[in-house]
Amino acid sequence: MKIALAQLNYKVGDLEGNSRKIIEQIRASAAAGAGLVVFSEMALTGSPAGDLLEFDELTGRSEALMREIAAECRGIAAIVGAPSRNRTGRGKPLHNSAWMLAGGEVKQLIHRQVSVNYDVADDSRYFEPGAGDITTGINGLQLAVITGDLTPEGALPVNRRTLPEGVSLIISIAASPFHYNRPLIRRKAIRGLALETGLPVIYVNQTGANTSLIYDGGSFVSDAGGNVIRELPLFSEAVEVVEYDASWSGGRPAPEVVIDEEERDIALIHDALILGIRDYFRKSGFKKAILGLSGGIDSAVVMALATEALGAENVYGIMLPSHFSPSHSVDDAHALAINLGCRADIIPIEEPFHTLEKSLKPHFGDLPFGLTEENMQARIRGVILMAMSNKFGYILLNTSNKSESAVGYGTLYGDMCGGLAVLGDVYKTDVYRLARYINRNGEIIPLHTIVKPPSAELRPDQKDSDSLPDYDILDKLLFRYIEKQNGKQELVEMGFDPGLVARVLKMVNANEWKRYQSAPVLRVSPRAFGSGRRMPLVAAFPG
Amino acid sequence: MKIALAQLNYKVGDLEGNSRKIIEQIRASAAAGAGLVVFSEMALTGSPAGDLLEFDELTGRSEALMREIAAECRGIAAIVGAPSRNRTGRGKPLHNSAWMLAGGEVKQLIHRQVSVNYDVADDSRYFEPGAGDITTGINGLQLAVITGDLTPEGALPVNRRTLPEGVSLIISIAASPFHYNRPLIRRKAIRGLALETGLPVIYVNQTGANTSLIYDGGSFVSDAGGNVIRELPLFSEAVEVVEYDASWSGGRPAPEVVIDEEERDIALIHDALILGIRDYFRKSGFKKAILGLSGGIDSAVVMALATEALGAENVYGIMLPSHFSPSHSVDDAHALAINLGCRADIIPIEEPFHTLEKSLKPHFGDLPFGLTEENMQARIRGVILMAMSNKFGYILLNTSNKSESAVGYGTLYGDMCGGLAVLGDVYKTDVYRLARYINRNGEIIPLHTIVKPPSAELRPDQKDSDSLPDYDILDKLLFRYIEKQNGKQELVEMGFDPGLVARVLKMVNANEWKRYQSAPVLRVSPRAFGSGRRMPLVAAFPG
Secondary structure: OEEEEEEOEOOOOOHHHHHHHHHHHHHHHHHOOOOEEEOOOOOOOOOOOHHHHHOHHHHHHHHHHHHHHHHOOOOOEEEEEEEEEOOOOOOOOEEEEEEEEEOOEEEEEEEOOOOOEEOOEEHHHHEOOOOOOOEEEEOOEEEEEEEOOOOOOOOOOOOOOOOOOOOOEEEEEEOOEOOOOHHHHHHHHHHHHHHHHOOOEEEEEOEEEEOOEEEEEOOEEEOOOOOEEEEOOEOOOEEEEEEOOHHHHOOOOOOOOOOOOOOOOHHHHHHHHHHHHHHHHHHHOOOOEEEEEOOOHHHHHHHHHHHHHHOHHHEEEEEOOOOOOOHHHHHHHHHHHHHHOOEEEEOOOHHHHHHHHHHHHHHHOOOOOOHHHHHHHHHHHHHHHHHHHHHHOOEEEEOOOHHHHHHOOOOOOOOOOOOEEOOOOOOHHHHHHHHHHHOOOOOOOOHHHHHOOOOOOOOOOOOHHHHOOOHHHHHHHHHHHHHOOOOHHHHHHOOOOHHHHHHHHHHHHHOHHHHHOOOOEOOOOOOOOOOOOOOOOOOOOOO | OEEEEEEOEOOOOOHHHHHHHHHHHHHHHHHOOOOEEEOOOOOOOOOOOHHHHHOHHHHHHHHHHHHHHHHOOOOOEEEEEEEEEOOOOOOOOEEEEEEEEEOOEEEEEEEOOOOOEEOOEEHHHHEOOOOOOOEEEEOOEEEEEEEOOOOOOOOOOOOOOOOOOOOOEEEEEEOOEOOOOHHHHHHHHHHHHHHHHOOOEEEEEOEEEEOOEEEEEOOEEEOOOOOEEEEOOEOOOEEEEEEOOHHHHOOOOOOOOOOOOOOOOHHHHHHHHHHHHHHHHHHHOOOOEEEEEOOOHHHHHHHHHHHHHHOHHHEEEEEOOOOOOOHHHHHHHHHHHHHHOOEEEEOOOHHHHHHHHHHHHHHHOOOOOOHHHHHHHHHHHHHHHHHHHHHHOOEEEEOOOHHHHHHOOOOOOOOOOOOEEOOOOOOHHHHHHHHHHHOOOOOOOOHHHHHOOOOOOOOOOOOHHHHOOOHHHHHHHHHHHHHOOOOHHHHHHOOOOHHHHHHHHHHHHHOHHHHHOOOOEOOOOOOOOEOOEOOOOOOOOOO
């Protein structure tokens, strides 16, 4: 039997649009001779649907549409992820289900049998785990169907003992959001599943980004040894028709998948961010981005990524120099815009800054220039960029990186403005790696932007290193605290300087309130700021 | 036996401070002759601890401190809520436990046996439900101990059949956050529990606010008929020593508790908000608040509440008139400040506005004055207020109400600035009710502020009613959509005008991205904006 793997990009909540997409693909797969087409988890609603799932009207419409989709399944069967009503009268009102469609009707529902609740996953908020048989027969082939990502703990949803006799193939459908280790984690999990059950596995994941979460796709077929024998691309829609055959059930055990948790493939992050930007704009009906260009590395990388995502004609940079801006700032920013072919303009902030200083003079008196005045400059830039955004319909891209966001080295309502924080989950050291990657075929980001010492340029001769530790050390420490939840004592035992640990943890903790109000972050790490990290704002913190 | 109900105010994550508080109360209760003192759920960590619970170092310290607290329990027993490590090797690493302390040691752990995941509750993210015996003997009295709030569905954690023989009293410890129906819901649940089991119940809740969540306390003793026979105050710390006696086991069935979900007791909301403001400042180590005074009702109510919470000497109002501000705005704001005894100053925004207009002129050309310029005024106010806040160490209070926040009638980085959104969960019609309540003993909020038509004053003769429906209708519609998750079709069936429904839902949905970046909201309703409402930002929405 031919089986189509449909790795599609869904819009959250767009039941009508998603169902049209699914129906189109059912027809195309039938035309290509497939006996079965497999869609990802929650394909009809898109993932993550969040509290949309609390609207009874939405789930009613969803069930009705599933019956319409089923009516299209003649001469071809389909497995489609969608919610279904829990009719047991106990627990949460929905199941997270794989809908088995064949013969023009809904043949069977196979529910997700576990719930995971960690990071960005809140299964138990919406879904009641189902029980019962997870197998189904299609064209004489007996399948086991697993809905939803494999649990992070690696516990397998089926094993050799619980799986009924006669199953030849496992279908695993997921909506599994990307982070830089996720493709390998998935491989490892599916290899484990194949080896445990002695069965081949077809894994189908969603692609596309929905605000913070980027779904990488990367669907694949694994033989019974856990070897990948067919693979769909990352970060794009793709459909592949594969022919199930007996050789899949063979295969020597694949080598173990080794994951280095501190390693990150910068090309993957690069591609993920581009998809994240592109889908945020496309799905919210916008085309054009604006951003503040400082001449520094963060805004340069964001502009380069945005240009790749949206096209040079849709990306507009504004340079907002103050009297503290060295001339190279505007020069570097200009050179960048020229390299990218983007429009860039200058709007100096000196005059508005002085007017505001004057307005505040009766209150500030002769108090010295300080952090307040630094913040004021950043906020005036925010006002100007938002005015341009409002007047002409641009989305303002935020350029803060994860290191500065972590320690609060940024101005709320100033450089923290923006609709989307492109680099909010990328540590500064990785921003440099991204810049070098962007320049892999020639200079796009001006070399001077990469080599000069980073600076906020809010007071004379300011440098990041005046108030922050070296980014190499800082980023390692932040990774252990944020991604790995190591506490103060543990960090010191790992060899970090006790004074530095105390200082950095205090900065991170003291700035939860600022991050609470920051733009949604494109998530590329196992723990991004945002809905996956739920820290109290007013608290005494570990360490 | 005498039993002390300890309704205390804990700071999240402050294990040392909270343990000192607990020990102090154990000693005081022993001195008062109590044989048992009961603390609330998660007393040692404070609630909601959020992802602090993912720090192994924190839970290790917590267990060590529990043993230190146990050492204080000589001649008195204590029940203290705290996490404990899950030693089963399966599932989440923690239990949510009631620690039974007696004879100087930890005698028994009774774990929460259910998980609830809805609104702001994420039990399954942190805790593995426990199993086993929930009864314990203290001084010859057999108790059943229930940790954690009763589930929203009203399913009882124990019933007549599952409860072992010989139990005389149920102890229910909770960290149950306030909303305006919560005190009645709790009564109803405890009444149900008492009637089901035929037992009296002691219910101990936490008090105090931790950022968005306000814990109202309101601990009480119910006899076996569900009648409240002793009651602790709302919104404040209190300890009461009660004497268990056989009469508790009697009691005729109490009348059913009837809850009108649309009804709200404005005095309760008033008191909750004051506690919310006070604890936000106290627990974050700040004393002084600043806010923008428009002369309108929202800022007036916030200033009055802040004054009650922090004292008039700690509340500072800034009037920021533009050339669109009618003279009554400053007059009304002035009158308010005088009534409250607060300091208030004027910082006009006309000059900075014109300078910024000039800076943007090369780009805006002759485009007409519009929404952009309205937003610019609001943002200049934001810059000025934040500058005052930064320079002098005030926390800026946000004054947006729930109605305008819902429909996006506010400027991001403008009037949406602030550390805490005091009225972010209060619909406009309830803001008026709050104003009248504040004036119950005489005029504090100037009458003219209450009677004049609401206006943002960002263009000539602007009124809210130019772009928004009547607040009476709007608020009813928003309540059904936000609190009750009624979809478009349902709303029309309820009698709301179809055009209005479409228009309002569209406004609410289109502004998720703005609310994502807004200040934490003091929650007083069953569904506040913030962590209890997790809507996608980029999506197609129901209706």
